Amino acid sequence: MHREHPLRIIRYSIKNIWLLVLPLVRLVYSYRVSPEALMAWLRGAWFDLLILLAILGFGWLNWFFREFTxxxxxxxxxxxxxxxxxxxxxxxxxxxxxxxxxxxxxxxxxxxxxxxxxxxxxxxxxxxxxxxxxxxxxxxxxxxxxxxxxxxxxxxxxDLWRILLFSVLFSSSFYGSVYMATFWFQGGRVARDLIQELRLTERLNTLSEEVAGHLAGIPPAAVTVGLVILSTWLLSFLANLLRYFxxxxxxxxxxxxxxxxxxxxxxxxxxxxxxxxxxxxxxxxxxxxxxxxxxxxxxxxxxxxxxxxxxxxxxxxxxxxxxxxxxxFPGTRMTDNTLRPPWTSWWPYVSLPVFAAAALMPAMQAAKQFFPAVDDIFAFLQIMLLIPIGWKFIIQNAAFRTSGVSITGGRICMRYCRFTTFHTILADTDCIVKVRIHRWFWQYWSGKCSLTFYLQAETMRRFTLWSLKYDEVCALLGEFLSTQTPIEPNEETPQG
Amino acid sequence: MQEYRADRAAGYLLCVCVCLAAGLLSGAAYLFLRRWAFVMYLCIGIFCTLAFLTGFVLTPLYFRSLRCIVTPHQITCRSGILLHREKSVRMRTIQYVQIVTGPFDGALGLNFIVLHVYGGSMQLFFLRRRDRREIARLLSQRGVFHAS
Structure with a gap:
């Protein structure tokens, strides 16, 4: 039997190890090079030290009784x-x-x-x-x-350039914010002190004002938001680069x-x-x-x-x-779609960004009317919101052109778009655990449906294709289901 | 097919624990709420009633309903007082096994087996020491794991 690394004792005691700080601080504060001073310190700190020993002893016991082989x-x-x-x-x-x-x-x-x-x-x-x-x-x-x-x-x-490119493409401000929040909450007092010590807030304000001075017409608040987003993105980029280097x-x-x-x-x-x-x-x-x-x-x-x-x-x-x-991955191949949305499905794909853009403009006009003092912020916000909406419109057009599914030779190849990412899923048909065909009442007239595949995974994974022709879906799945044997859970042959 | 029931010793142990907890809480209420006699008696009454219901009604009923059925291909666990719940897992879907043993090698009925399967886990609660060993042996025989 093996035991974990002895460092684990510290990990087990870490929740209470901060108690060590009290007697140590007292020692440092009143340290004199004399046996009397040491005895005086021991007289004052003996109970703290006993508790500390008990904590470490409990950590040691935990470590000692944890074995593996x-x-x-x-x-x-x-x-x-x-x-x-x-x-x-x-x-x-x-x-x-x-x-x-x-x-x-x-x-x-x-x-x-x-x-x-x-x-x-x-x-x-x-x-x-x-x-x-x-x-x-x-x-x-x-x-x-x-x-x-x-x-x-x-x-x-x-290669390094591919890692750089990957880190650029897959970095997001969201994950940067998550890292920052982790530092903020786990660092606690230290993080707050660090921010105070380095005067980060003041520096950010100064920088925003300077940048806003160069970019005439953009309010400092918008620049601050932009700088925060950029810095969180950079954080995510750095994390990705270090992780995949x-x-x-x-x-x-x-x-x-x-x-x-x-x-x-x-x-x-x-x-x-x-x-x-x-x-x-x-x-x-x-x-x-x-x-x-x-x-x-x-x-x-x-x-x-x-x-x-x-x-x-x-x-x-x-x-x-x-x-x-x-x-x-031998045997894996991206095949062409045999089932894809018909040209009449273009509108369901692009309707959301179109409606969002249509709703945004009157909303911003109204906001400018109600708050004329900050109308420049709303004008800036309108442009900043229109950019992702326009981007999404282009993405949805591309999704309409590329979405689809093919099932050939016991393998499924499915292309769909989620938020801003295009996915191509390649799997054995044995991995499909459920197929769901969903129709809104108006889709009965248009003869369309949504098709969701649930695939075998540790957590539930589903992939939805929108606005497909119902007859074609039934034909594809009918053929697929008729050739399938009942799905059994994974059981592999023992390997030497 | 083998059927295993919960160890009553664990039921008695739970009952004693509940009574002790109620006693401690009532003592605390007596110490800290003596100024407000009505509130103190109300708290003590609530603690005693809850302890009686939990320790002498619900726990025995729960332990009576708890059973585990092992067949060559699957394990089923039944429990529940008002709502009966039955959970089954197939042996071949078990990924790993966790066996928890209480003090004195589970002499007080504190033996638990957790079967980790695709999409979740199934717990077998309050087994007798003999039953725990027998289930482990059966699982080992079926090749789910190697009992050491």
Whole structure:
């Protein structure tokens, strides 16, 4: 049996370790180089020290009683002092094994190990251990299902410019705000003091006024908002760059190894058989330049906040169609749509941005009438809101042209658009767990419907295609259903 | 097909815990609410009634309804007093198993088995120590995991 890295004792005691601060501060404050001063300090702090020892002792007990081992192709973990918890995770059910090594753990030769199975409801990690690095190899060595094979060995190293491009394309202000909020809430007092110390608010105001001075006609408040959005986007860009730096993927018939990260190094082992489906993502610019990002849906991969379960960060059209993607995932191919929205469905696709634009203009005019003092802000806001609406209008046009589905040879290829991202889903038809055809009452007259596919995944994943012809949907699904055998849950043959 | 029922010892333990909690809360009410006699008696009455209902009515009924049925291919758990709930999982869908044992190797009926399956989990509560071992052995025989 192995134990976690002793650093775990600190992690177990961390909630109460701040009590250490009180006697230490007292020691530093009244420190004199004399035995009398030390005794005086001990007389004052003996009770605090006893409590501290009790906290550390409890952390040590927790660590001591937490053991793990790998035997007979199974991961076994035992923990708990009064109540004993034993977990048995068969190696054949592991879907992903991640070893994360943040920079602060490197001097201690420690790393986090996350083991995942397809079980669970919310995509949470099943097993998380802080292990010694030498134990990390034991998992690969002793778990036969995580040992590399010899056939179909391909690897792909992603260049720096592709990582840069990927980070630019997939960074968002939203995730930047999430990181900032995490720093704000978890940093607590320290974060607030830092902001106060660096006089960030004042500097932001000064910068906004300066920039507004150069850009005549734009109010300082709008510039402040713009600067905040830009800085959160930059934060997200930096996080993506650091996360996917040095991205390298290697694959054989059964496994996929992914290495990435500049500061936080990640080594991920995925079971190819446990990948539910491929999700090829593009935004409008990527679509224009025939660039693709391939993500996989595999339980345990891409569960970190703000991360994409990316497998091939940036592929050109040729690489996606002929070279890299078919090599990495044999049998996978993007096929042409056999079912797509008819030309009469153009209006349902573009109606939302058109209505939004139509509603925005009178609303802003009214706002200017009611608040004439700040009409320049509303004018600016109107333009700023019209840009994303116009962008969405273009996206919806592209979505109308490209959305559709094809089911051939036991594989489904589905193209749809969600918000601003175009997705191409590639999966086995065995992965489809439910199909839903939905019709509003007016669609009975137009003969159209919406089609939703629910695919097998750790959390519910559904993909909807809008405004398809009902007869064509029935014909496609009728043919598909008639050739299908009842879907059974995953059961793979044991692998040596 | 094997049927397992909840250990009554755990039921008695819960009953004692509930009574102790009610006693402590009533004592606290006596200490801190003595100035307002009506409020104090009201609180003590509420605590005692709740303890009686929970410890002597609901817990025995719940423990009587709790049962687990193991067949070669699936495990079913039945529970509920007013609303009966039946939950089944197939052996082949179990991804990993978690066994929780209380103090003294679960002698007081504090034995729980959690079966983690696709899309969730199923808990088998308050098993006897003998039953816990037997279910673990059956799961091991079916190849769900290797019991050590």
């Amino acid at each position: 790998v035997e007979e192709g199974q991961l076994f973990i035992q923990d708990g002092i009064l109540f004993t918890r034993r977990r048995y995770v068969p190696g054949r059910n592991l879907t992903a094994l991640t070893i994360r090594q943040p920079p602060w753990l490197r001097p201690f030769r420690a790393a986090y190990l996350c083991a995942d199975t397809a079980a669970g409801l919310l995509g949470a990690t099943d097993i998380r251990l802080l292990i010694r690095l030498r134990d990390a190899e034991m998992f690969r060595r002793t778990l036969p299902h995580l040992r590399q094979g010899k056939r179909h060995n391909t690897h792909y190293k992603v 040095g991205f390298f993927i290697e694959s054989d018939k059964r496994l996929m190894y992914i290495h990435s990260g500049l500061f936080m190094r990640r080594r991920i082992t995925l079971r190819t058989q446990k990948i539910n489906f491929l999700d090829i993502r593009q935004n409008l610019l990527m679509k224009a330049f025939h660039l693709h990002t391939v993500a996989v849906n595999c339980p345990g991969y891409g569960t970190e906040r703000g991360s994409i379960p990316v497998c091939l960060p940036i592929l050109t059209g040729d690489e996606a169609d002929y070279t890299v993607l078919p090599k990495m």
